[in-house]
Amino acid sequence: MPTLLILMIVAAMAFAFWSAGRAAAERAEHLGRDACRAAGVQWLDQTVHASGLRLHRGEDGRLGFERSFRFEYSYDGSDRHIGKLVLRGERLVSFVGPTRAANVIELH
Secondary structure (H helix, E strand, C coil): CHHHHHHHHHHHHHHHHHHHHHHHHHHHHHHHHHHHHHHCCEEEEEEEEEEEEEEEECCCCCEEEEEEEEEEEECCCCCCEEEEEEEECCEEEEEECCCCCCCCCCCC
16 A cells, blocks of 8 residues: 555656646747747747756755756748747746847948
8 A cells, every 4th residue: 555655646746747847838938939029030830948957946945946948039031040048937037039129220
């Protein structure tokens, strides 16, 4: 009987880890899409890719996960650039990617 209880606890922990990872990926997807829309660039592949996971001690002293994601975007449809973002829980702590498009003035 104790073996079944241990197995159930391990399964619950695995499910919680997977569920938190999916929630973080959905949040990263939302942030990447919104950043591309605000910058006026094309968000490529319509997804983000997990690129890193590490333990991080929060401000309250508790251990948590810091998850890194990458996504791709294009200014004109023929180029590809990589954007990166880092989440600690639901909080965005780092972002590298498209910024608001600057007005370009052509001189003739």
